[in-house]
Amino acid sequence: MxxxxxxxxxxxxxxxxxxxxxxxxxxxxxxxxxxxxxxxxxxxxxxxxxxxxxxxxxxxxxxxxxxxxxxxxxxxxxxxxxxxxxxxxxxxxxxxxxxxxxxxxxxxxxxxxxxxxxxxxxxxxESQERIRPYKPRPATVKKHVKSSKLRLTKYNSDTIPIVSSGYVALPGPKSSSKFPLEQRFKMQKVVWDGTFSIPIVDEGGQYIGLCAGSDASDWPDMHQSAAAALEEARGGVSWGKEDRRHRRGTFFARNVGISHGGGQTRPMVLRHNAPDDAVLSGLLKHPLFVRMAGHASGIFATWAPRLHSYYADHLQKLLDHDETLTHNFENSVFAGSHLVLWDLGLVIEFPPGSTIFIPSASLDHSNASIQKEERRYSFTQYTAGGTFRWVDYGFQKADEYLASLSEEEQQAAAEEGRDRLAFGLSLFSTIDEFQ
Known part of the structure; x- marks a missing residue:
């Protein structure tokens, strides 16, 4: 078909x-x-x-x-x-x-x-640029916190003198740069070898300071090498009169990092001449100082987690708002550093390489004098109180911020200033939390 x-x-x-x-x-x-x-x-x-x-x-x-x-x-x-x-x-x-x-x-x-x-x-x-949150391991807390030895004091933290805004403490009448040897015997002496931690507690059971121990086997060698790096750097920096003799004493000191106060209208990175900046930047990148910065920040988070978070949050907001600002260390929540050793009001024998935490703007503290043939090196991290106020006030000066408020809002701001001491103290840890 x-x-x-x-x-x-x-x-x-x-x-x-x-x-x-x-x-x-x-x-x-x-x-x-x-x-x-x-x-x-x-x-x-x-x-x-x-x-x-x-x-x-x-x-x-x-x-x-x-x-x-x-x-x-x-x-x-x-x-x-x-x-x-x-x-x-x-x-x-x-x-x-x-x-x-x-x-x-x-x-x-x-x-x-x-x-x-x-x-x-x-x-x-998150890993390279932002402030990374830190939570200590339970083994770290057990090893360093549980084995600590408390140092009780009769200090009343509620009496800390502060300015009206509540962000900055007023200097006490006994603030001085040196601690005369003869006055040592009027105070309580603490002997410490640096291998265990000593929380300093006020009369209300609140931690107001810490002598932080370190049991790392290479820690003595590390801080000796860091001291040698500082000594070498000292010869490469041009020192002015204000760097040799200042309100903290008669010794070489240089501030590095974000600063706010002393007439500054906003937070800014401290400037140095080109040769000095190269030397100081080299110290900030030195592995030893990076490790010490991270060590201190980790201890801070372990013993005062709420306060550590407060620091980290405000520093991140500050960096996000102003791209010209850079903090010294990626592994630390502190905004600035300077090379000076501080002692607590207690006479504590600090061994080489030890670490201490204190609210330095609130407590009177001094250095014991050293002999002419001796050398003392220090590495201090801090954040100026005015920096927190700058962030909370919308990245502007106090007078500009207050001028933008209504009368009722200004009264509320004044009330917050009076309550800020209580808020700040609530960020500190207490004995009961670590029992």
Missing amino acids: SFKTTVLLPHDQFCFSKLLIDSIQLEEGFMYLFGSSPLTSPERSLPPSSASSPLSTPPTSPLSSPRLLAFPIMTDDDDVPPQSMPSQSMAPVQLGPPNRPTHAKRQGHANRRRKREREREAAKL
Whole structure:
């Protein structure tokens, strides 16, 4: 039995394969066929023909399959066997990858890829640039906190004198740069070898200071090397009169990092001449000082976690607001550093390489004198109280902030200033928390 096929021909120039190509080009997903990568988002224009990716441009040689051919046209009068039909054909048409994803699926892939990129970038910023939270391991707390030896005092923290805003403490009448030897015997002497911790507690059971122990086997060698680095750096720094004789005593001292106060209208990084800056920057990058900075910040988080978080939060806000500011150490929450040793009001024999924490703006403290042939080196981290006020006041001076408030808001701000001492003390840890 034979069949005759009738084919409808729109017009003589009809070409289905060309129509198919034109349709593909109009599809939104067409660019996917020619993108540099199957996972990249669609390009707005075709890439140059010299791209090396197999999906960049169609290959010059025809594909063996699949291919579209133009079939011969037959009418009812034609009675030619199929085998004898002319084998005329059009150029092969190249199709895209089989089972290529739909637009929605491609968009989902692209969105997930961008999300992964954002997460990786956020993790990178978190680890390299932002203030990293620190939580001590339970083994660390057990080893250093549980084995500590309390030093009880009769000090009343509620009587700390502060300014009206509550951010800065007033200096006491006994603040001085030197501690005369003959006055030692009027105070309580504490003998300490630096291998265990001594929390200093006020009469209400609140920690107000800490002698922090370190049992690292290489700690003596480390602080000896740090002292040698300071001695070497001292010869490379130009010292002015204000660096040799100041309110803290008669010794070489230099401040480095973010500072606020002393007439500054905003927090800023302290400036030094080029040669001095090179020497001081070298000390900040020295592995020994980086380790000591992280050691101190970790101890801070262990013994005063709320206060540590307060420091970290305000420092991060400050850095986010002002890109010109940089803190000294990535592994520390303190904003600045200077080279001076401080003793507590108690006469504590500090061995070399020991660490102490005190609210230095609130407690009277001094240094015991050393002999002419002796050398004493110190590495102190601190954050000026005015820095916290600057952040809380919307990164502006106090008078500008208060001027922007209504009368009721100004009264509320004054009330907050009177309550700020109680708030600050609530950030300190107590004996009961570590029982």
